[in-house]
Amino acid sequence: MKAPSRSLFTLLAFGYAFLYIPIIILVIYSFNESQLVTVWSGFSTKWYQALFSDDQLLTAAWVSLRIAFLTATAAVGLGTVAGLVMTRFGRFRGKTLFSALITAPLVMPEVITGLSLLLLFVAMEDLLGFPHGRGMFTIWVAHVTFTTAYVTIIIVSRLRELDNTIEDAAMDLGATPVKVFFVITLPIIAPALISGWLLAFTLSIDDLVIASFVAGPGSTTLPMVIYSSVRLGVSPKINALATLIIGIITLIAIMTTWFMLRVEKQRKKEMEQALIAAKSQ
Amino acid sequence: MKHALQLALPSGRFFITSIPFLWFIVFLLIPFAIVFKISFSETAIAVPPYTSLVSTINDTIQLTLNLGNYLYLLTDSLYAAAYLNSIKIAFFSTLLCLLIGYPMAYAIARTQSPLRNLLLMLVVLPSWTSFLIRVYAWIGILKNNGLLNNFLISLGIIDTPLPLLHTNFAVYLGIVYAYLPFMILPLYANLVKMDWNLLDAASDLGARPWKSFLTITLPLSAAGIISGSMLVFIPVVGEFVIPDLLGGPDTLMIGKILWQEFFNNRDWPVASSVAVVMLLLLMGPILLFNRHQNKQIQN
Numbered sequence: 001m002k003a004p005s006r007s008l009f010t011l012l013a014f015g016y017a018f019l020y021i022p023i024i025i026l027v028i029y030s031f032n033e034s035q036l037v038t039v040w041s042g043f044s045t046k047w048y049q050a051l052f053s054d055d056q057l058l059t060a061a062w063v064s065l066r067i068a069f070l071t072a073t074a075a076v077g078l079g080t081v082a083g084l085v086m087t088r089f090g091r092f093r094g095k096t097l098f099s100a101l102i103t104a105p106l107v108m109p110e111v112i113t114g115l116s117l118l119l120l121f122v123a124m125e126d127l128l129g130f131p132h133g134r135g136m137f138t139i140w141v142a143h144v145t146f147t148t149a150y151v152t153i154i155i156v157s158r159l160r161e162l163d164n165t166i167e168d169a170a171m172d173l174g175a176t177p178v179k180v181f182f183v184i185t186l187p188i189i190a191p192a193l194i195s196g197w198l199l200a201f202t203l204s205i206d207d208l209v210i211a212s213f214v215a216g217p218g219s220t221t222l223p224m225v226i227y228s229s230v231r232l233g234v235s236p237k238i239n240a241l242a243t244l245i246i247g248i249i250t251l252i253a254i255m256t257t258w259f260m261l262r263v264e265k266q267r268k269k270e271m272e273q274a275l276i277a278a279k280s281q
Numbered sequence: 282m283k284h285a286l287q288l289a290l291p292s293g294r295f296f297i298t299s300i301p302f303l304w305f306i307v308f309l310l311i312p313f314a315i316v317f318k319i320s321f322s323e324t325a326i327a328v329p330p331y332t333s334l335v336s337t338i339n340d341t342i343q344l345t346l347n348l349g350n351y352l353y354l355l356t357d358s359l360y361a362a363a364y365l366n367s368i369k370i371a372f373f374s375t376l377l378c379l380l381i382g383y384p385m386a387y388a389i390a391r392t393q394s395p396l397r398n399l400l401l402m403l404v405v406l407p408s409w410t411s412f413l414i415r416v417y418a419w420i421g422i423l424k425n426n427g428l429l430n431n432f433l434i435s436l437g438i439i440d441t442p443l444p445l446l447h448t449n450f451a452v453y454l455g456i457v458y459a460y461l462p463f464m465i466l467p468l469y470a471n472l473v474k475m476d477w478n479l480l481d482a483a484s485d486l487g488a489r490p491w492k493s494f495l496t497i498t499l500p501l502s503a504a505g506i507i508s509g510s511m512l513v514f515i516p517v518v519g520e521f522v523i524p525d526l527l528g529g530p531d532t533l534m535i536g537k538i539l540w541q542e543f544f545n546n547r548d549w550p551v552a553s554s555v556a557v558v559m560l561l562l563l564m565g566p567i568l569l570f571n572r573h574q575n576k577q578i579q580n
Binding site for chain 2: 016018199211245246
């Protein structure tokens with residue numbers, strides 16, 4: 001295999017510069033003393049202090065965190081079931097519709113998803129009296145719906161990678177499907193469940209458009225607060241908040257990758273040992 | 282015992298399948314039907330702010346389908362212009378993402394494992410950080426007294442700040458910036474499976490690098506190009522945040538119009554008909570994406 005040319009790497013370097021320079025500038029200016037975001041006047045952490053005394057912001061962050069946690073948990077549950085249906089259940093009536101419904105939210109413009117779900121909630125309240133008004137519950141339902149699509153794709157590709165001979169063998173030895181799922185399938189797809197959970201969490205905590213449609217009084221999320229502040233112009237406080245968010249997410253991403261690589265290594269080692277043991281018998 | 286289990290199995294499967302199936306029917310399919318329904322009603326000062334399609338007059342049930350909203354979309358040239366402009370912007374930004382993303386995905390796919398994982402993570406990482414924040418980052422760079430203008434003035438290239446923010450240029454920049462990872466990832470996933478020996482064989486047989494790229498690499502990566510392009514094009518047509526924060530008053534995009542109809546004018550029926558027309562326009566690309574995605578899953 002020939003190594004890729006130097007010009008290709010120059011291009012790659014430019015690409016990464018494009019992706020990272022705006023973020024780096026944002027982080028640097030969060031430590032700027034001046035109220036003017038684009039004029040450097042000295043190092044200061046006062047915007048971070050201002051951040052932690054902003055009650056509206058903290059309340060919204062707490063709302064967003066709770067919704068994201070509950071969304072990610074439900075999406076992993078629903079996505080696991082959907083992934084099993086897609087990969088292990090063979091053909092069934094309505095499978096085309098099923099898979100179309102699963103992949104549609106990946107590309108659906110957010111304004112359409114948001115509007116349609118709001119109209120559903122309004123119609124449901126009219127007809128059934130439930131959900132009463134809109135708030136964290138309706139945001140949660142909307143977020144579970146669109147994040148499950150992403151989680152399902154991750155789990156499906158993981159289930160595809162595995163050959164199901166181990167599952168078949170366990171089934172032949174008399175294990176019930178439920179037991180096979182909990183004892184064999186679940187541990188093997190665990191890394192996919194973790195990355196699916198994290199992706200759903202970040203997608204939920206990041207969503208502005210869909211939440212704006214289905215939110216009610218008292219359920220203002222963090223992106224909604226950021227958005228209304230950003231509309232008024234650039235402020236160093238938002239830079240500080242952005243820096244915190246970027247920092248936390250980078251940390252989580254690095255930890256997950258490290259964890260995933262370790263799990264993968266461990267699994268490979270175990271497989272090799274099992275093979276050696278099998279051969280020596 | 283086993284016999285009883287086998288009898289129970291199909292219904293168990295049916296039950297398990299029905300959980301996600303019902304969820305998506307109730308929260309995805311039915312909502313679209315409701316949008317379709319409300320697009321035929323009229324605005325009313327009521328809660329909810331639209332008229333009912335079905336009414337009883339003199340004990341007979343009447344169904345009134347009001348096509349007024351669609352006529353309104355047709356007659357007011359603003360909407361047609363917004364649809365066309367959204368598709369134009371989405372098309373060219375998809376093309377730009379492809380032109381920038383393809384070489385990047387290609388280069389990543391050709392590096393060796395430890396470096397490759399790092400490079401891949403560096404592409405994914407920005408897409409995990411907040412979308413809103415990444416769009417916001419450009420405001421500070423592009424505005425009149427922003428970093429780019431200050432920088433160009435200090436170099437003496439320009440005397441007065443260039444109007445960069447609130448232009449179509451800023452919208453393109455923001456879209457390409459925000460959606461580039463969605464182009465690179467499927468392209469990478471496709472290119473990494475490529476058998477590079479084919480390229481070596483072609484060059485041994487005397488093919489120039491460009492020729493082997495056009496006749497081997499490009500056709501073999503068609504699946505990745507389609508996935509990536511659809512992942513960029515379809516959401517960008519309905520994009521709201523980027524035209525709202527980076528675009529100017531003349532940046533007409535249909536996602537922003539829908540938002541304004543809903544939140545500013547509180548006209549739910551017109552917002553619904555805007556959504557229905559957008560869905561119809563996007564039906565082709567969405568079906569293409571679906572079919573493609575399912576083929577990927579099947580294999």
